[in-house]
Amino acid sequence: MYALREALRQILRHPTSSLATFFTALVSFALLYFLGLLLWNLERVVQGLERELEVAAFLAREADVEALLGEVQNWPEVRAVRLEPKEEALAQLILDYPYLAEARDLVENPLPDTLRLKLSEPEAVREVAERLRRLPGVEGVEYGGELTERLVQVMAGSRVAMGLLVGLLLLNTFFSVMGAIRLSVESRREALGIMLLVGATRRFVQGPFVLEGVLLTLGAGILAVLFGGLLYRALAQAAQGLLPFLPVLGQDDLLRTGGVVLLLALVLGAGGAFMASRAHLKEA
Structure with a gap:
């Protein structure tokens, strides 16, 4: 006191x-x-x-999808990978832009099959993207890593x-x-x-x-x-x-x-x- x-x-x-x-x-x-x-x-x-970060690899028509899936799944930085067929991509595009539905039956689907990767190591996104670009059958790669x-x-x-x-x-x-x-x-x-x-x-x-x-x-x-x-x-x-x-x-x-x-x-x-x-x- x-x-x-x-x-x-x-x-x-x-x-x-x-x-x-x-x-x-x-x-x-x-x-x-x-x-x-x-x-x-x-x-x-x-x-x-970072948890939602996704890398998309657009495949050529002649790409060996099974071989690419097997290759990418073994990369330690990849948590999950899935194939998005071009039909699924077109259906999603029509959902986002309904006015495209009328053109679906008039032209061939121009969208490519896509591999979508989720990473366990988001800081390695640039390295993974560069590695994907070098794989045979991959025409282009996009990722949302720039903002992150x-x-x-x-x-x-x-x-x-x-x-x-x-x-x-x-x-x-x-x-x-x-x-x-x-x-x-x-x-x-x-x-x-x-x-x-x-x-x-x-x-x-x-x-x-x-x-x-x-x-x-x-x-x-x-x-x-x-x-x-x-x-x-x-x-x-x-x-x-x-x-x-x-x-x-x-x-x-x-x-x-x-x-x-x-x-x-x-x-x-x-x-x-x-x-x-x-x-x-x-x-x-």
């Missing part, structure tokens, strides 16, 4: 520095939480695209930018906590010196300052998680209203991410306060 009472007293004694530290931590944790959710959601989108590859590149760049931003935000919060605790220590320098002279342990002296730092950062972290979660849910609902197939994070995902943010808040608050108060005790 002594540590909690003294921590609250120090926060109220220096409202300007306490509020500055609190709002610095609030902005940092809100950005960290919200941007982390967006990045995680983007990864879910990329993973969904670009998204993967965007993800890689986003992770780097996120890492730099997170590092700067956490350092800013850490030093802000240190500054606030340093001010609290300076205001009680004489009292702390007397406590040490009469036999108070260093842990006892540091306890209120560490708790002060934790209260400031943990309170900011809780508010950041609450507001960031509400903002993400609102944006996710709006996005799904426009794109119902778009995957979004569930409540458990939000809670796990919020737990990480609160753990960081606890570590930064306690660590910054401990470092600042330890520096005073060394001087003492």
